[in-house]
Amino acid sequence: MELDTFLAAAVALLAVPSTADRPEQLRSAVESVLDFVGPGFLVERFESNGKPSALVYADGHDGAPRPEFRVILNGHLDVVPGDPEQFRPRREGDRLYARGAQDMKVSALVQAEVFRELASTLPYPLALQLVADEEVGGRDGTLHQLQQGVTGTFVIIGEHSRLNLVADSKGLAQARLRAVGRGGHGAYPWLGDNAMVKLMNTVARLLTRYPVPTEEVWRTTANLARVETPNRSFNQIPAQAEAWLDIRFPAEDGDLNGRTPEQIAEYLRSFCEPGVTVAVDRVESPHHADHDRSEVKELRQAAQRQGYPAEFLYKHGGSDASYYSGRGIAAVAFGVGGAGQHGPDEYAEITTIVPYYRALKEFLEGLRSNTDD
Structure with missing residues (x-):
């Protein structure tokens, strides 16, 4: 990852005021990340109640139906409302300030970077799931896609965690x-x-x-x-x-x-x-992923090799992970660091971006194509 190039793309994405009351900006955010991923992949676009979402995966199935994905990288691109200056990103030292920097556009863009580098080379199907309604419940993004038959074995949701893992949400x-x-x-x-x-x-x-x-x-x-x-x-x-x-x-x-x-x-x-x-x-429904599940252990180990403790965090608020957990699909939240979620001084920790990228890559490259629960 070339960090300065990535940060330029992140700044452009963070400048999009993709709030629930601006459907055209929600669509702009989704299309911006699709442009970042680039050509060479299959893109399925979805819409429910005016909320857009997309699913991206490699074209290697010879016309076969959409596969069951070994891993789904889920990122939401909608944000809560903020003052106009919060959509003018700024960097101060090791912090990137903007609405959505911590929650969770930066993590989503890292997921897109990892996806475009690895999706065509892995021995199993990998998907990038981009949604734009998590802040208002997720029913028209993640849930809608699941209702349309999207499924997988293990899901990584890029919610901020500073490379810790959220395997339990209320x-x-x-x-x-x-x-x-x-x-x-x-x-x-x-x-x-x-x-x-x-x-x-x-x-x-x-x-x-x-x-x-x-x-x-x-x-x-x-x-x-x-x-x-x-x-x-x-x-x-x-x-x-x-x-x-x-x-x-x-x-x-x-x-x-x-x-x-x-x-x-x-x-x-x-x-x-x-x-x-x-x-x-x-x-x-609440969300729970088995702490001893093989993918959970391997993701923790990948984060630990980047120098992070990869502890288990417990989330008291709701999460799109519940839609997966309710269908028996294991999901964890795993993202970059930061602070100020939904507040006037929200920021992402720039120093966590490259370790997050490396941990995701190591995990995906080391994962077996078969399940091992």
């Missing part, structure tokens, strides 16, 4: 609690049935089961995101109330993992007072 359940009571004058509470009290008693039971942690812990957490009532008067008993819950759970949680939205709603109803109902809006 799932999520987002739910609404709705309470119904009987209105009345606030001076005569015995004549009414306060919906807000019912709701808060229910929330209290949930938070007793899932107390708010005071430090980082790998367990299920419940965030009370919103509480509201249509009541607008001090002297009125609320007849209705609603609360929003954001629940994050690891694969080890048998109450939530593997459950349907209906089953999760039934579980949450066990905490509810009479008059409180549950509606589950969204459920995403």
Whole structure:
């Protein structure tokens, strides 16, 4: 890798304001990386709900259908919104500042560099998967491609990790609690049935089961995101109330993992007072890859030979890896270093770019074409 040449390409990509509300810029980011990869590969383009994505792989299958890929390199090119100056990349010492530098355009571009160098030479099919909706859930990128039949054995998602590995990410359940009571004058509470009290008693039971942690812990957490009532008067008993819950759970949680939205709603109803109902809006599976899996071990060893500890990290937020994990496909997050994700001073550590590139290359070149779980 010629670092200065790579950084020039990275700066151009980081200047693209590829946010969810700018579909033309999402498409520009995807096409920019496809141009970076260059000709000589098969490119499948996808689109779902206006969100573009692409799958790139070597043309060596004599007209056969798309193969099951031994490895998929997954990179997302969308970013969260930022001020205009955040789309004017700048280098200060060993830091490259820009929206998306850490999360995760630089890692995605390294994946593209490695892909174009190796994809035609490896004894197994390798894919580069470029998506543009991870920041808004990934359902129109990674999930859409999986629904169209894209599949593989092992996936490396280029999320920032400073060459550590994320083999575990939490799932999520987002739910609404709705309470119904009987209105009345606030001076005569015995004549009414306060919906807000019912709701808060229910929330209290949930938070007793899932107390708010005071430090980082790998367990299920419940965030009370919103509480509201249509009541607008001090002297009125609320007849209705609603609360929003954001629940994050690891694969080890048998109450939530593997459950349907209906089953999760039934579980949450066990905490509810009479008059409180549950509606589950969204459920995403947790992600887990076996730490002793051969590819995981070999990727760690490749990073360690670059001088990095390659420790296991645990991600409390969601990840596109859950879409793979839910289909029995092993996936890990593995990317460059940096800091300031989603903040005004986001940056990538330039010193981690070449080691990341070398670790990916070594891993892919040493990997056997057959699976060895």
